[in-house]
Amino acid sequence: MKPAWDKLGSKYKDHASVMIVDVDCTADGAQTCQKMGVQGYPTIKYFLAGDKKGKDYQQGRDFDAMLAFTKKTLDVEKCDVKTKKACKPNEIALIEKFDGKTSADIAEELKKRSEELKTIKSDMKAAKLEHNTKVATWKKREAALNKGEAILKQLEQLRKKDEL
Incomplete structure (x- = not known):
């Protein structure tokens, strides 16, 4: 290391x-x-x-x-709103969109985005839970099928020997 x-x-x-x-x-x-x-x-x-x-x-x-x-x-260089240094095009567009707006206008937009972020996080959490539940179900079914397959293969081998 x-x-x-x-x-x-x-x-x-x-x-x-x-x-x-x-x-x-x-x-x-x-x-x-x-x-x-x-x-x-x-x-x-x-x-x-x-x-x-x-x-x-x-x-x-x-x-x-x-x-x-x-x-x-x-090593994350943050977008500087004043100089636009290290800002990506979409960040510059946002800065320009709110240039000249009042602090109340900006606060309203901030609140709206904050609520949307909460919704997204909640949706992601629910989707992750659903996904994990499905994966657990699939893994149980897979394990059962693998065990059944192993048993059937053994039975098949035994029957082939009996038929000889």
Whole structure:
């Protein structure tokens, strides 16, 4: 894992918002590791803005997995409404749509979108539950069919021997 970690560190060495850092918990860094709750080695922690405790990284330990996680979770440049820096075309369109609107107009749209998000999350939860229920039913049926198939194959073998 160390070579992958070092490679990730090299990739982000000059990055403004992502720092890849090593702490040796057996030497001078012991106090830091204790403070952060590190109990096993190697432990990877990541910190989002304002987070002082950090979260344990639980994904792949190869370079590609760590890079993908870093890009998705940490190296996220946010759309700046004022300068439009790092904004995607659909974000710019939204900014322009509400340019010149009152804070009440924006608050109303925000409320509407928030309600729609709640509905989507609720629908997704229901769909996931339905899916999981179907999968469980299919797996039970599959297991029963596999057992039945095995028994029938044994019976078939026995009958073939009897018929000889």
